[in-house]
Amino acid sequence: MTTSRICLVDPSTPEASIIADAARCLLDGGLVAFPTETFYGLGANAMDQNAVRRVFEAKGRQKSNPLLVLVDSVKMAESLTLEISETARGLIDRYWPGALTLVFRAAPDLPSELTAGTGTIGIRMSGHRVALELVRAVGSPVTAPSANPRGDPSPTTARAVLEKLNGSIDLILDGGPTPGGLPSTVLDVTVAPPRLIRQGAVTVS
Secondary structure, X not given: OOOOEEEEOOOOOOOHHHHHHHHHHHHOOOOEEEEOOOOEEEEOEOOOHHHHHHXXXXXXXXXXXXXOEEOOOHHHHHOOEOOOOHHHHHHHHHHOOOOEEEEEEEOOOOOHHHHOOOOEEEEEOOOOHHHHHHHHHHOOOEEOOEOOXXXXXXXXXXXXXXXXXXXXXXXEEEXXXXXXXXXXXXXXXXXXXXXXXXXXXXXXX
């Protein structure tokens, strides 16, 4: 078994060379764990079907459970969806970047593993600099379920990720401990009014 690499990264001012290395790993089909404003996430290039499958394998995740993705802009989000309504744009303006995942009707060309046959896609823009810069460097949406096997606690340190996923993923960006607490709030904006799927770190009012 190949040992997963760990690379220290400044959480507030991520080093460009480190982010570029992680982006190359993702573009080559690798898996990278990275800090977010809640927990450590498990990243794959969301447009690479084989890489997305590796996320399911690493986590032991059920194929019927879709993956949320991170974007770096509204423009990138638009490329993944059929429509972003005015209501959704208002939520984006108010809560992004941040721990709010919005569920949209998915564009038809997305890997089926992302949507798990639901026809929808969960999207958010992370407020953590490492996560945001990583997506920006990849130039493509990046998956971000918690970096842990199914049923285990969501990790708040790189060490916790290594203990559970060593050898199953390629790289861990160690940006220090994350706050933990609640995961992102999930809101379905395919219906009006939007429907709360999961209460989390953001209280939508």
